[in-house]
Amino acid sequence: MTTFFSVAYYTFIENIRKKIFYGLILFGGVMMGASVLLSVLGGQQTLRILLDLGSSAIEFFALLGVGFSAVTLILEEMESKTIYLILTRPVSRFHYLTGRYAGLLMALYAGMLAMALMHVSLLLFNGWVFHARYVLSLFLSAEKILVVGSVALFFSLFSSSAVSSLSFTVFFWILGHFSGEINYLGTQIPSLAGKLAIGIFYYVIPNMQYFNLRDFWDVPQVMGNWVWLSFAYGCAYSAVFILLTVMLFKRKEF
Amino acid sequence: MNAIELCNITKVYTRKNLFSTVHSTGVEHLDLAIRHGEIYGLLGLNGSGKTTAIKLILGLIMPTEGTVIVQGEKVPSPAVLRQIGFLPEAPYFYRYLTAREILTMYGNLSQIDNVSESVERMLVQVGLEDAADKKLEEFSKGMLQRIGIAQSLLHNPVILVYDEPLSGLDPLAMQVMATVLLDLKRQGKTILFSSHRIAIVEKICDRVAILSRGSLVRVLEQPEWAQASGELERIFIADVAASSELGRIKLP
Numbered sequence: 001m002t003t004f005f006s007v008a009y010y011t012f013i014e015n016i017r018k019k020i021f022y023g024l025i026l027f028g029g030v031m032m033g034a035s036v037l038l039s040v041l042g043g044q045q046t047l048r049i050l051l052d053l054g055s056s057a058i059e060f061f062a063l064l065g066v067g068f069s070a071v072t073l074i075l076e077e078m079e080s081k082t083i084y085l086i087l088t089r090p091v092s093r094f095h096y097l098t099g100r101y102a103g104l105l106m107a108l109y110a111g112m113l114a115m116a117l118m119h120v121s122l123l124l125f126n127g128w129v130f131h132a133r134y135v136l137s138l139f140l141s142a143e144k145i146l147v148v149g150s151v152a153l154f155f156s157l158f159s160s161s162a163v164s165s166l167s168f169t170v171f172f173w174i175l176g177h178f179s180g181e182i183n184y185l186g187t188q189i190p191s192l193a194g195k196l197a198i199g200i201f202y203y204v205i206p207n208m209q210y211f212n213l214r215d216f217w218d219v220p221q222v223m224g225n226w227v228w229l230s231f232a233y234g235c236a237y238s239a240v241f242i243l244l245t246v247m248l249f250k251r252k253e254f
Numbered sequence: 255m256n257a258i259e260l261c262n263i264t265k266v267y268t269r270k271n272l273f274s275t276v277h278s279t280g281v282e283h284l285d286l287a288i289r290h291g292e293i294y295g296l297l298g299l300n301g302s303g304k305t306t307a308i309k310l311i312l313g314l315i316m317p318t319e320g321t322v323i324v325q326g327e328k329v330p331s332p333a334v335l336r337q338i339g340f341l342p343e344a345p346y347f348y349r350y351l352t353a354r355e356i357l358t359m360y361g362n363l364s365q366i367d368n369v370s371e372s373v374e375r376m377l378v379q380v381g382l383e384d385a386a387d388k389k390l391e392e393f394s395k396g397m398l399q400r401i402g403i404a405q406s407l408l409h410n411p412v413i414l415v416y417d418e419p420l421s422g423l424d425p426l427a428m429q430v431m432a433t434v435l436l437d438l439k440r441q442g443k444t445i446l447f448s449s450h451r452i453a454i455v456e457k458i459c460d461r462v463a464i465l466s467r468g469s470l471v472r473v474l475e476q477p478e479w480a481q482a483s484g485e486l487e488r489i490f491i492a493d494v495a496a497s498s499e500l501g502r503i504k505l506p
Binding site for chain 2: 002003006007010013014017018080081082084085086087088089090091092253254
């Protein structure tokens with residue numbers, strides 16, 4: 001496990017020293033600042049606009065970060081040959097890959113936390129009363145990052161091209177927000193083969209709606225087991241994709 | 255027992271395109287035996303199979319046919335990797351980490367005891383103690399080469415595998431590298447390295463293997479070239495010139 005923690009820790013350090021990391025946080029901050037101007041149009045719903053735009057900005061910039069970073073996480077190492085100096089040591093490929101991914105996630109979560117602190121400060125300044133639901137909503141956004149990152153990492157090793165892996169990841173991410181519609185489509189197709197194909201597709205695509213707690217601020221009954229079930233779903237989904245990625249990675253030659 | 259043995263190794267690379275599969279041979283029926291404590295040079299033109307042979311020893315690629323044995327153990331094996339120090343051609347590192355951090359990371363990955371003590375000692379040995387907390391993006395090529403040497407020696411390996419360690423170095427840095435290799439030999443290390451710098455190879459190697467188009471042309475012992483300066487280069491050119499795939503450049 002020392003090797004896993006070492007890879008994770010130094011990947012985290014490397015990522016938080018990149019200029020792009022601060023760029024993303026800065027853009028998130030600017031977006032939140034802009035939401036103050038937009039909230040003026042909200043009349044009675046000023047806080048709601050600040051809340052929605054801010055949490056969307058945090059998620060969007062974190063997704064942008066994970067999309068670009070995860071597809072290049074291993075590909076860049078292969079191209080620059082930095083991977084040689086790691087894999088020629090007694091490090092298992094499983095520990096290397098999961099360590100790299102964990103380090104990247106830690107850096108992205110640190111960025112999300114920094115943006116969330118800016119957001120909460122902005123909300124409190126405008127008279128908002130802190131609610132634990134904000135933390136849970138952020139927690140599920142982080143879970144979404146975990147899922148999207150594992151998909152991006154899988155495609156990066158599957159296609160060996162950053163552009164095509166990013167395209168596949170965006171495709172999965174967009175379709176993941178229409179899981180309900182895909183399921184409905186399956187019920188409307190008369191043929192069994194069609195139903196089966198849509199059914200498989202429905203389960204392969206991640207259901208991103210499970211992580212959108214921020215869409216239900218005013219519906220307290222949504223809480224309950226939602227958070228924990230969504231958390232379990234996200235972990236299981238990512239674990240499957242990470243295991244598939246490890247299987248691909250173990251077969252790779254450098 | 256030899257330090258490294260390549261027994262009848264063939265490596266065929268397979269590249270799958272959309273509608274076709276392309277095969278190319280990296281090395282073919284290659285037999286090499288590197289003895290303990292010697293400096294063994296691999297000479298060959300570009301694409302002759304030097305790097306393929308090195309990658310096979312390190313387990314970065316698997317042979318299509320044949321066996322690689324290091325210190326009596328079949329590759330790939332973590333036990334083998336603990337005993338090898340590797341320096342790739344023009345090594346790349348995580349440029350946002352400092353010299354101390356990168357060596358600590360490699361120390362942890364090599365699972366050595368007293369990592370920080372070993373790192374500090376190595377920084378002094380390669381003369382980078384004053385730059386220990388500088389990020390690698392601020393390092394010159396020569397300094398990066400020193401970090402490369404440091405990481406290859408950090409876990410005190412018995413075998414060193416250096417791929418083109420002289421590539422891109424200025425004449426002074428080349429001499430320094432040659433001295434380092436001789437010092438390491440004196441410490442009892444077994445060294446395998448590939449190079450195009452025949453003048454340096456003939457000065458420091460005990461034996462040399464000449465590869466051409468993936469096959470072993472011949473193995474030479476030092477007395478065979480030591481009698482006359484430039485003899486190794488003459489033999490090398492005579493052996494490989496005929497096998498070069500590229501024709502002459504015809505200028506108008």
